[in-house]
Amino acid sequence: MTRFPLTRMARALMGFGLLASPLAAQTPDPASGAYIATTADCAACHTAKGGKPFAGGYAINSPMGVITSSNITPSKEFGIGSYTLEEFSDAVRKGIRRDGAHLYPAMPYPAYAHMSDADIAALYDYFMQDVAPVETAAPETDLPFPFSQRWAMIGWNALFAGGAPITSDPDQSEAWNRGRYLVQGPAHCGTCHTPRNLLMGSKTADLMAGGDVGAWYAPNLTPGKGGLSDWSDADLARYLKTGIATHGRASGPMAEAVEYSLQHLSDTDIDAMVTYLRSLPARDSDLSPAAGQATDAAFAPWEHSANRTGHRLAKDAGGAELYETACASCHGLSGDGSKDGTYPALKGNVTLENGQSANLVSTILHGVTRETEGKHTLMPGFGPDSLVQKLDDAQIARLASYASMTFGDTGQTVTADEVKTLRTGGPVAPLVRLAAPQIMIGVALVVLLVLVLLVVWLIRRRR
Structure with a gap:
């Protein structure tokens, strides 16, 4: 239900001189918690500009208002230090905090729901053992009504979340299976690149067909017209790894994804992502010219x-x-x-x-x-x-x-x-338009009128 971050720029170096990616200059180990945290791009949203790693406080602009990321260091008072593995898994994969409150899907838990138990456990160990606790509370998110009602996420989750860990398809190659896991799971590519419906849920029938991300557009990643049909595998792999390709350069949110996450992945994983993207059902993009006329x-x-x-x-x-x-x-x-x-x-x-x-x-x-x-x-x-x-x-x-x-x-x-x-x-977003005060008042009046008419009808029926 959110518009995702417009920018995480100018954060290559953070507290204590650490790189935004927890891998820094380490050799990639796909099974390590640090590697999984980088694949999932955790630091990018949970580290404020100039702040300490994973201490939260980063402001995410959404159509519903500003959502502030939480402290996910192992601080027992201000972070996740008291979480059990099961509680951590519920937060990451179901969007439910230890206290039972629901997270907003600016945290891409619908995608993280596809992550394996082993990766969740490794991620938990990384945060509990290797991340330094920060004993500072992150500012609370304070959205306007009705979006301030976190319980409403129960209905949204029933419609658009609740996925299960991805299992390998024996009819596909090892590279394809690894690519599908990365793209649909920790790398959460579809969070931006899949279009959304009226309620801001992903249109899964148009997986990776392109979607709006605030003031940016996440392009079509399928082999269809306006997608990757004219990209070579080498060009696409280079783009994911460096943000540079024959067809263009990464900017906006994609530049951040490359800088803080994708460039740190192994070449094998990058190639696997390319393999999977190539196999997606082709969806053609709407390439009609803009409606306006130049002066x-x-x-x-x-x-x-x-x-x-x-x-x-x-x-x-x-x-x-x-x-x-x-x-x-x-x-x-x-x-x-x-x-x-x-x-x-x-x-x-x-x-x-x-x-x-x-x-x-x-x-x-x-x-x-x-x-x-x-x-x-x-x-x-x-x-x-x-x-x-x-x-x-x-x-x-x-x-x-x-x-x-x-x-x-x-x-x-x-x-x-x-x-x-x-x-x-x-x-x-259309959902925000529907939540405008005058519309909500109108809906309330209609509901009230229906209730009054129902009461009148029941009274007359009894007589």
């Missing part, structure tokens, strides 16, 4: 200046002028990127395809930060918090439209209203 200024001719030093953008600058000023120094005037690939080409980049406008705009707004293979990739954002060049919603819309129309295969147009929606966190 004429977005494509007005622009005579590129020989020297942009000291250049100041006019409020009504066109797309070409915006591109030259903000983007061309890295991506090139022709969108070819740098020869060594440090700055990616925009030509053929999946982010500029139809259906990807959310990722294009969000990348321009927030930039990119990703640390893999000991190298830090950084692209500055141009949104309200930019330290480089602040662009307003209309300018970003013209820039995004120009880049897409000029360098994309088919192009897409973006409006200022679309940019505003993404800048403020993405489209409002």
Whole structure:
């Protein structure tokens, strides 16, 4: 029932100088608790920026409000130090705390339910034995009514959770079985990449067919149109391991998943994930162009200046002028990127395809930060918090439209209203709209009216 985190940026180093991944520079051991914690990306959500590892306090923006992650260190007073293995398993796989309260599925327990008993036990031992206790309470989550009623998760869980540990399929290869376990279980890929229904439950019939993640879009991972049909196995494996591929670069939540989790997995496990993703039923993505139309200024001719030093953008600058000023120094005037690939080409980049406008705009707004293979990739954002060049919603819309129309295969147009929606966190979920006070009051009045009519009917029937 949540929109998942928009960003966990700038957390490569945390308390005591530890890497976000508990593996740090260790040799991967798939059976170790540290490896399983990295596969499940536990540190990313349970470590606040600048905070101590696993001490909680990280704010997760959801459509229902801010959900604050809990302290999962072995502190007996403030963490999970008093949990038994069974209680730990219930929290991880069922979303039920030791005190019986229900967790919100910002904690992806519907996916973790597929984890094996052995991995849960190893994970428990890791947290109890190897993680340092932090004797500090994490702030409590305080959602507005009706989402503050945790008991309501009982019904949601009955509909959309409650899975069982995955068992191997004897008709499939060892690599396929391992890949399915990782993708559907600890790596919880479907949490972002599977579309959601009105109640924010995963549409399992469209597994990995792509889904909205706040202001970002998690692309289709099936072999269908708009998915991975034109990706080679090597390219996909490289992307998972480094965030770099011929078709594009990881940004937003995917960049974080690569940095804090996927890059630390063994090559064998990465290849297994590729094997499984290749076997998924093909689902075609909706690649229709965005509904908005670009303004004429977005494509007005622009005579590129020989020297942009000291250049100041006019409020009504066109797309070409915006591109030259903000983007061309890295991506090139022709969108070819740098020869060594440090700055990616925009030509053929999946982010500029139809259906990807959310990722294009969000990348321009927030930039990119990703640390893999000991190298830090950084692209500055141009949104309200930019330290480089602040662009307003209309300018970003013209820039995004120009880049897409000029360098994309088919192009897409973006409006200022679309940019505003993404800048403020993405489209409002239908469930949140239904929970608006006026709608809830209306529903309450209808229920009350029905009850009154029922009472009147019963009274008349008795007479």
